[in-house]
């Protein structure tokens with residue numbers, strides 16, 4: 001059993017990861033705004049950007065591992081406030097890596113598939129990144145800061161879906177919420193990605209810690225899909241009308257930040273080093289639906305309820 005500190009436990013990844021990890025380890029969670037009503041792990045409310053907070057929390061919790069999920073993960077918000085994005089996505093991971101390494105612990109830093117420009121697809125860890133927007137640029141600089149500061153850190157580039165405390169953090173929730181309400185929506189036919197259910201990623205992360213891996217890894221689904229087809233798959237799984245989703249190009253969407261189109265990543269390094277193949281898309285969507293049938297969305301929402 002290890003002591004694991006998880007940051008951003010009010011968010012999509014951090015909340016699910018903390019609950020999953022808490023069944024096997026002693027878990028501490030920190031988040032800026034979510035009060036985290038749970039007995040599964042020890043929750044703390046703090047802003048990691050405040051002076052002295054990183055040092056104090058590491059002192060108080062004495063973790064073996066820190067899994068850093070807190071970020072400014074809203075791509076368009078990063079374009080609106082690049083300075084805040086730089087503080088959260090670049091400066092904070094480097095600072096955390098410095099203090100984690102100094103205390104003799106190890107860090108798994110969460111990054112993104114969006115560091116690539118999406119011109120080629122099928123990216124491996126050896127491919128040169130070329131981030132197109134502020135979010136991706138600040139996340140890539142965060143990766144470099146962590147790997148330079150802590151030689152045995154893990155940096156995991158991910159893409160995720162799942163049930164979140166806010167009920168509207170993931171693309172799968174966007175499709176589910178609108179389909180359930182009968183709202184017509186758009187799905188991008190020209191954006192390809194490899195989304196992995198957060199609960200499956202939690203399991204892979206814990207295996208990576210157990211195995212003592214270090215360095216850069218792509219931790220995504222072993223299959224790719226367009227965002228439009230992903231929406232259609234969610235509609236079919238939940239028994240909603242797929243015709244509510246109109247196929248469109250991302251170039252027609254009027255989004256503030258430029259998006260990369262082909263974000264398919266290879267996972268052969270992970271498979272080789274971990275001996276586990278990440279789940280494909282159907283099993284992930286099936287498990288997302290099973291969680292729904294079991295009342296998991298309501299349960300996860302209570303985590304941050306006032």
Ligand SMILES: NC(=O)c1ccc[n+]([C@@H]2O[C@H](COP(=O)([O-])OP(=O)(O)OC[C@H]3O[C@@H](n4cnc5c(N)ncnc54)[C@H](OP(=O)(O)O)[C@@H]3O)[C@@H](O)[C@H]2O)c1
Pocket residue numbers: 007008009010011012013014030031032033034046047048049068069070071072073074088110111112113139158159160161169170
């Ligand atoms: N969501 C995706 O599809 C996706 C895809 C690729 C990579 N990622 C990466 O995965 C990681 C987790 O993403 P996510 O979707 O789970 O993000 P999220 O839902 O936005 O959660 C991030 C959490 O961190 C908290 N936080 C932010 N700044 C903080 C601070 N200074 N101190 C303490 N807590 C702070 C946020 O609180 P507030 O609500 O107050 O800001 C939020 O609860 C990020 O590194 C992201 O870049 C996500």
